[in-house]
Amino acid sequence: MSSQDIPEETLPSTQGHAHEGAVATAGDPFADPGLPPHEPRMQDIDERAAKRSERVVAFLFMLSMLATVGFIAAYVTLPVDKNIYVFPIGHISALNFSLGLTLGVALFCIGAGAVHWARTLMSDVEVADDRHPIEAAPEVKAKVLADFKLGAEESGFGRRKLIRNTMFGALALVPLSGVMLLRDLGPLPGTKLRKTAWSEGKMLINQNTLQPLRPEDIAVGSLTFAMPEGMKEEDHDFQQEIAKAALMIVRLQPENIKDKQELDWSVDGIVAFSKICTHVGCPISLYEQQTHHVLCPCHQSTFDLADGGRVIFGPAGHALPQLRIKVNDKGYLEAMGDFAEPVGPAYWERG
Amino acid sequence: MKKLSARRRHPLAAVVVLLFALAVTGGLYAAFAPADTAKADDTAQSLAIEEGKKLYSVGCASCHGTGGQGTSDGPSLVGVGAAAVDFQVATGRMPLQQQGAQAPRKKAIYTQAEIDQLAAYIASLGAGPSVPTKNQYSPDGADIAKGGELFRTNCAQCHNFTGKGGALSNGKYAPSLEGVDPKHIYEAMQTGPQNMPSFPDTTMSEKNKKDIIAYLDTVNSDKTKSPGGLELGGLGPVSEGLFAWIFGLGALIAVAIWVAAHTAKAKKS
Numbered sequence: 231m232s233s234q235d236i237p238e239e240t241l242p243s244t245q246g247h248a249h250e251g252a253v254a255t256a257g258d259p260f261a262d263p264g265l266p267p268h269e270p271r272m273q274d275i276d277e278r279a280a281k282r283s284e285r286v287v288a289f290l291f292m293l294s295m296l297a298t299v300g301f302i303a304a305y306v307t308l309p310v311d312k313n314i315y316v317f318p319i320g321h322i323s324a325l326n327f328s329l330g331l332t333l334g335v336a337l338f339c340i341g342a343g344a345v346h347w348a349r350t351l352m353s354d355v356e357v358a359d360d361r362h363p364i365e366a367a368p369e370v371k372a373k374v375l376a377d378f379k380l381g382a383e384e385s386g387f388g389r390r391k392l393i394r395n396t397m398f399g400a401l402a403l404v405p406l407s408g409v410m411l412l413r414d415l416g417p418l419p420g421t422k423l424r425k426t427a428w429s430e431g432k433m434l435i436n437q438n439t440l441q442p443l444r445p446e447d448i449a450v451g452s453l454t455f456a457m458p459e460g461m462k463e464e465d466h467d468f469q470q471e472i473a474k475a476a477l478m479i480v481r482l483q484p485e486n487i488k489d490k491q492e493l494d495w496s497v498d499g500i501v502a503f504s505k506i507c508t509h510v511g512c513p514i515s516l517y518e519q520q521t522h523h524v525l526c527p528c529h530q531s532t533f534d535l536a537d538g539g540r541v542i543f544g545p546a547g548h549a550l551p552q553l554r555i556k557v558n559d560k561g562y563l564e565a566m567g568d569f570a571e572p573v574g575p576a577y578w579e580r581g
Numbered sequence: 582m583k584k585l586s587a588r589r590r591h592p593l594a595a596v597v598v599l600l601f602a603l604a605v606t607g608g609l610y611a612a613f614a615p616a617d618t619a620k621a622d623d624t625a626q627s628l629a630i631e632e633g634k635k636l637y638s639v640g641c642a643s644c645h646g647t648g649g650q651g652t653s654d655g656p657s658l659v660g661v662g663a664a665a666v667d668f669q670v671a672t673g674r675m676p677l678q679q680q681g682a683q684a685p686r687k688k689a690i691y692t693q694a695e696i697d698q699l700a701a702y703i704a705s706l707g708a709g710p711s712v713p714t715k716n717q718y719s720p721d722g723a724d725i726a727k728g729g730e731l732f733r734t735n736c737a738q739c740h741n742f743t744g745k746g747g748a749l750s751n752g753k754y755a756p757s758l759e760g761v762d763p764k765h766i767y768e769a770m771q772t773g774p775q776n777m778p779s780f781p782d783t784t785m786s787e788k789n790k791k792d793i794i795a796y797l798d799t800v801n802s803d804k805t806k807s808p809g810g811l812e813l814g815g816l817g818p819v820s821e822g823l824f825a826w827i828f829g830l831g832a833l834i835a836v837a838i839w840v841a842a843h844t845a846k847a848k849k850s
Contacts, residue, residue, distance in 0.1 A: 272847040313806050322810025349845045437734055438785045446783070453778030454785075455734055480778065515738045516749060518776035525750050527738065532750055543750070 265356050273350045283350040290343030297336035304328035424572050426458075427475040428553060433459040434479065434502065434563040442562040443479070448500050451519040454479040455505070458565070474573055476505035477553060478515050479563075482522060482536055489538030495554040497563065502553040503539050504573040507531055509546040511574040524550070633702025636695055640676050649706045654680070661772065662709020663700035668768035670696045672761070674775075682752030683775055710771045710781075717787055718767035720795035728796030731789050735780060744801040745815040749776065759801050763794045 273280040304325065312324040319327075366374075387394055433442040434456040448454055456477045461468060484499040492501060503524075507514045512528035522536040531544030539550030551573050554566040588594060638647065644655030651657030655677075658666075669675040673687035691699065700712060733742065741747050744758030753776055758766065770790050773779025780790070799805065813820040 269846045269848055271845045273845075275847055311806070313808075316810065319810040320812075321807050323806075323808035326808055327810065345840060349840075354845070436784055438731060438789050443784070447781075448784060449779060449781045451773050451779050452781055452784060453735070454780075513738070516755075517778050518749060518753065519773055519778040520776045521750075523750060527747070530750070 265358065268355055271350060271354065280351060283346065287343045287347045287351070290339045290346065294336045294339035294343070297332045297339065301329060301332035301336065304332060423474075423574070426568055426573060427461060427471045428458050428477075428565045428568045430565065430567045431558075432565045433558070434477065434555065434565065435459055435461070444561055445497055445500055445557055445563060448479060448481045450481045450483060450499070452481060453515065453517050453519070455515070456502070474506065476513060477502050478505045478517065478524075479503075480517060480519070480522075480535060486522070486536050488536055489540075492536075492538045492552060495552050497555055497557055500555070500563070501535060502555050502563075502565075503533075503535060504551045504553070504569060506574040507546060508541075508548040508550060508573075508575060509544070514550075629698045629701040630705050633698035633700070636691070636699050637702055640691075641699070644677065649703060658703050658706060660707035660709045661703060663704040663712045664710040664768040665772040665774065666700040666703045667696055667712045668765050668772060668774055670699060672765055683754065686756060710768075713764060713767045713771070715764075718763045718791065718794055720763060720791065720798040723788075723791040723795035725792070725795045725799050727789075728792030728794070729800075731785070732793050732796050735785065736793065739777075741815060742817075743815045744797050758797055760803075763798065766794055766797065 273283050308325040308328060310323075310325055313321055314324045314327065315321055316327060382388065435441065435458065436443050436447075437455040437457055442459065443454065443456060456479055457472055458475055461471060461475070465471075479500060479502050481498075481500045484493065484496070487493045487496065487499065487501070495501070505513050505515055507526040507528065509526065509529055509531050512526050514524050514526040514531070514533070516525040516527060517523075517535070518525070522534060523542070524533045524535055524539075526532070526544065526546070529545050531546035532542050533546070533550045534540045534542050535550075539552055541547070541549060548571075551569040551571050553569055555563050556566050558564045637645075637649070641655075641658075644652060645658050646652045646655075649658040651659075669684075670691055671689050671693070673689045674684040676690070677684050678687070689696075697712075703709075704711065732744075736744075739747055739749065739755035740758055741755075746757035747755050749755060755777070767790055769777060770780045770785065770793070771782070782790075813824055
């Protein structure tokens with residue numbers, strides 16, 4: 231950029247001049263420039279252009295009508311299970327595709343037609359609507375105040391104290407019914423989060439075969455999911471109970487178990503851990519059999535099943551609860567009680 | 582010669598020399614390195630273990646030890662069974678290309694006859710699961726709905742609801758199950774390759790495995806019908822929502838800007 235490009239008045243010499251005296255103004259510098267002159271559209275000048283626009287809008291609306299008819303026709307005629315190939319979406323249900331396409335065209339054409347109509351044919355003359363003061367005229371104000379005073383006198387509000395006070399009482403009590411409804415947020419959970427369906431003597435039932443598990447069924451490196459004896463998937467509260475009681479069973483070489491309590495609570499290296507992450511309660515069972523790590527898919531908390539379910543990575547705050555198990559006299563695995571601590575996220579029950 | 586020496590200070594001279602040296606080293610290595618696949622005689626069924634041992638000595642012994650006892654570079658193969666060999670070698674995971682978090686699936690470098698011989702040799706080292714028969718893994722006549730339940734209980738946590746695969750810790754991952762031979766899926770469940778836990782017949786019956794294979798055959802194969810189209814990785818609402826917000830809303834904004842940018846006036850400014 232050369233000096234020739236700079237407008238003269240912005241050069242320092244010119245500016246220095248201006249600072250000496252009053253700023254050079256041509257009248258009011260903040261004068262309202264008013265609206266720019268109205269520019270007509272082709273449709274305002276040429277009746278043929280206006281007719282053309284009209285036809286375009288009508289065409290869009292008619293296309294929308296046809297698409298709606300197409301939607302109904304597709305819904306009636308196309309079978310639910312017909313699959314077609316459409317580039318670039320790939321394989322897709324013919325019914326889904328045609329319903330979506332026709333409904334999309336029907337809605338889009340109404341919108342496009344309305345926009346085209348508004349922009350080319352409806353009046354686009356600029357209209358100014360000046361603001362007016364918010365305050366009412368003094369005589370109106372005086373009249374309203376006088377009316378109010380008269381009304382208060384006529385109602386006897388100030389004179390009949392009994393009516394006034396009982397009305398205050400009624401108005402104050404009404405919100406209480408709303409407060410009472412909050413009771414339905416309860417009752418408090420009690421010990422529901424502390425206890426699971428596990429209890430002493432309940433056998434571990436394999437969730438795949440629904441048969442009780444024996445220690446010899448469980449190979450080193452395998453992963454099995456178990457639920458407490460006596461639970462049925464048809465039960466009304468099955469989902470609520472399994473959400474707390476879900477158990478994963480793995481078998482380690484006993485010499486690989488680093489935590490003494492974990493070893494004591496296991497049967498020949500078979501350990502049973504809660505499947506519920508102690509962070510926010512996602513089901514975790516991404517078990518890596520070589521590292522004995524369990525990964526939570528939600529926030530990547532990682533637990534070491536060879537070391538008492540210790541947290542080795544991620545936001546979880548507590549080790550995974552372990553279920554103490556033994557072999558009963560029939561040779562099946564059974565629980566020796568409930569989990570020693572609440573399963574899942576860190577609730578107040580943990581103390 | 583004079584022409585060559587005149588160019589020895591050219592900026593690209595070092596690159597050319599380096600490429601030449603690399604090509605010579607690589608060529609010499611390829612010419613003299615021991616062939617990594619020994620020729621197998623596929624007619625001698627009775628000598629399968631002998632042949633397998635030969636193949637093993639050439640292709641596997643450097644990591645798994647001369648007798649399959651394992652070394653610091655590879656685990657022991659005693660008792661892994663023929664099914665594990667068939668899975669690892671036929672899916673190209675073994676022989677390993679390089680040490681890493683996990684052996685990826687690649688093109689198998691042994692023929693099925695050679696794999697069978699290797700499997701026979703490894704099976705002779707110790708009892709383990711045998712290669713399943715077609716009757717065991719074929720999805721025909723299985724309960725697909727039950728397979729779906731079993732898949733969601735046992736497999737979906739790592740392999741995604743429709744077997745699209747997913748990430749594990751430290752670079753490990755659960756691979757996609759798309760296009761995997763039913764036989765290999767069966768073997769993987771039975772043997773638990775790498776970090777995958779095993780699901781032996783004692784805890785997941787043969788029928789259960791068949792159901793799972795039938796479910797995968799329905800939701801994740803060439804035959805799979807996708808009523809929605811454009812699966813976006815089968816990850817569910819996250820990728821679908823992202824797509825809708827970026828491309829759906831983006832298209833609407835683009836249309837709005839296009840409409841506003843075009844004046845309707847007769848005199849274009």
